[in-house]
Amino acid sequence: MSSLRFLRSRCSLRLPAAMLRHYSLDASHPLLRTQGYVNGRWLPAASQFPVLDPATGEEIARVSDCGPEEAKQAVDAAYEAFHSWKRNSAKERSIVLRKWFELMMLHKEELAELITYECGKPMSESLGEVSYSASFLEWFSEEARRVYGDVVPSPAKDRKILLLKQPVGVASIITPWNFPSAMITRKVAAALAAGCTVVVKPAEDTPLSALALAELAEKAGVPPGVFNVVPCSREKTPAVGEVLCTDPLVAKISFTGSTATGKLLLKMAADTVKKASMELGGHAPFIVFDSADVDKAVSGAMASKFRNSGQTCVCSNRFLVQSGVHDAFVDKLGRAMDAELRLGHGSEPGTTQGPLINTRAAEKVVHQISDAVSRGAKVLKGGKRLDGSFMEPTLLVGVTTEMICTKEETFGPLLPVIRFNTEEEALAIANASNVGLAGYFFSQDVSQIWRVTEALEVGMVGVNEGLLSTPEAAFGGVKQSGLGLEGSKYGIDEYLEVKYMCFGGLKP
Ligand code: NAP
Numbered sequence: 001m002s003s004l005r006f007l008r009s010r011c012s013l014r015l016p017a018a019m020l021r022h023y024s025l026d027a028s029h030p031l032l033r034t035q036g037y038v039n040g041r042w043l044p045a046a047s048q049f050p051v052l053d054p055a056t057g058e059e060i061a062r063v064s065d066c067g068p069e070e071a072k073q074a075v076d077a078a079y080e081a082f083h084s085w086k087r088n089s090a091k092e093r094s095i096v097l098r099k100w101f102e103l104m105m106l107h108k109e110e111l112a113e114l115i116t117y118e119c120g121k122p123m124s125e126s127l128g129e130v131s132y133s134a135s136f137l138e139w140f141s142e143e144a145r146r147v148y149g150d151v152v153p154s155p156a157k158d159r160k161i162l163l164l165k166q167p168v169g170v171a172s173i174i175t176p177w178n179f180p181s182a183m184i185t186r187k188v189a190a191a192l193a194a195g196c197t198v199v200v201k202p203a204e205d206t207p208l209s210a211l212a213l214a215e216l217a218e219k220a221g222v223p224p225g226v227f228n229v230v231p232c233s234r235e236k237t238p239a240v241g242e243v244l245c246t247d248p249l250v251a252k253i254s255f256t257g258s259t260a261t262g263k264l265l266l267k268m269a270a271d272t273v274k275k276a277s278m279e280l281g282g283h284a285p286f287i288v289f290d291s292a293d294v295d296k297a298v299s300g301a302m303a304s305k306f307r308n309s310g311q312t313c314v315c316s317n318r319f320l321v322q323s324g325v326h327d328a329f330v331d332k333l334g335r336a337m338d339a340e341l342r343l344g345h346g347s348e349p350g351t352t353q354g355p356l357i358n359t360r361a362a363e364k365v366v367h368q369i370s371d372a373v374s375r376g377a378k379v380l381k382g383g384k385r386l387d388g389s390f391m392e393p394t395l396l397v398g399v400t401t402e403m404i405c406t407k408e409e410t411f412g413p414l415l416p417v418i419r420f421n422t423e424e425e426a427l428a429i430a431n432a433s434n435v436g437l438a439g440y441f442f443s444q445d446v447s448q449i450w451r452v453t454e455a456l457e458v459g460m461v462g463v464n465e466g467l468l469s470t471p472e473a474a475f476g477g478v479k480q481s482g483l484g485l486e487g488s489k490y491g492i493d494e495y496l497e498v499k500y501m502c503f504g505g506l507k508p
Pocket of ligand 1: 279280411482
């Protein structure tokens with residue numbers, strides 16, 4: 001069966017029969033690379049693993065399945081390269097990163113195609129991800145030249161006190177599939193700007209974007225060993241992860257992914273006391289107060305919930321709506337879902353909702369819906385799984401805090417609405433979680449805006465805004481959502497250490 005027919009059979013509810021793809025991915029794709037990239041060379045491996053289009057289940061490429069040996073080679077190469085890369089001036093590193101940014105923008109469409117085919121998101125979102133991803137190279141190419149130390153007033157007349165900032169060394173970078181390009185550059189741009197070198201292990205589902213980044217890095221003049229990529233299958237991931245988190249030559253690990261995996265990696269890294277950054281799971285509350293502009297709240301909810309079919313760590317996961325605006329919000333939201341959401345292959349124009357990354361992800365959403373319904377929630381829109389990993393965008397009302405969907409991250413297009421009466425009640429529900437990444441609320445009461453912003457136990461707050469990621473701002477969570485920050489002027493500090501220099505014996 002052709003992939004298009006296969007897809008139509010899955011999504012026939014919404015796809016016009018004559019719809020044709022405008023984009024394609026085949027072996028002639030200019031940025032399709034299928035081997036690991038170590039020390040400036042493409043590295044074959046003894047075996048390959050398949051990369052699947054999550055919309056059709058079709059194999060789109062076979063990629064070298066790197067193991068612990070290749071990971072060790074990459075660490076050694078990165079360690080070797082660190083000694084020369086750190087000696088480049090900040091301006092030299094900045095020029096290379098800037099060039100890499102320009103190449104990404106030049107190849108925006110090709111990079112976006114890779115994202116759509118391996119991760120499933122619509123082309124419009126993939127193009128957005130490429131720009132977002134490239135913007136970290138641009139931002140940190142600028143920040144590279146602003147790594148200032150301090151000259152501190154000394155208590156002794158014969159001494160000067162200086163605080164120098166130096167790169168930590170080799171950084172292991174482990175990334176998820178939901179932003180296969182941006183989660184890499186958000187870390188790597190800061191690392192390289194600081195003078196560190198890196199070994200990247202992308203997710204099994206999405207190695208192609210990482211390898212395309214390596215191709216462009218080489219073209220931009222990133223020297224051999226500075227940026228290495230070791231793709232691997234899920235079977236080899238634990239062994240590769242062990243090398244990346246325990247090798248004594250690695251000084252730092254930076255991970256984005258689930259909280260459970262983050263804890264595992266932190267434990268492994270503890271033996272050699274590595275510096276660690278963790279961007280982990282979220283469970284974002286989205287609160288609509290009686291004072292809100294309901295139309296704006298609906299737009300914010302659509303943007304924050306349905307991006308990447310609900311598969312982002314900052315996607316709103318629990319919708320708390322105050323009684324006075326509850327019915328109006330739910331009514332308008334249902335209409336917006338009907339009008340704006342369209343399921344399909346990400347490469348087809350007009351698609352806003354691609355598949356979930358795999359069938360397990362769809363099963364998780366179905367499980368949360370049936371649990372909620374069995375406890376009294378009502379399905380107002382959607383509710384069903386289509387074939388494969390496509391999931392109908394779903395609106396649930398009458399949701400209570402006993403239901404699983406209000407306790408666990410969904411990572412799918414499920415929008416559960418909890419009705420509340422008071423601000424205190426909303427804050428208690430919002431903060432009853434052991435993670436705290438993003439939170440959103442809509443209100444036009446200035447005092448309430450300050451009160452709620454300060455009270456929410458999250459690292460990022462969207463006030464009357466459903467989208468907040470940008471390289472200029474600090475991205476990171478509190479509680480079990482992580483450690484450290486990415487982007488902003490703080491992101492580069494994760495790859496630097498402060499060395500105290502006491503310059504003594506001076507004649508006053
Ligand atoms: P995941 O299962 O934790 O996987 C993330 C990465 O870790 C993948 O590359 C995975 O490799 C790897 N991994 C798994 N076990 C490992 C091990 N033992 N050693 C080394 N690496 C290992 O997470 P996911 O399901 O891909 O991503 C979804 C999660 O990421 C959600 O919880 C989401 O909230 C979170 N996320 C957080 C942020 C943030 O900035 N806070 C951003 C995006 C996503 P394999 O692919 O081979 O399993």
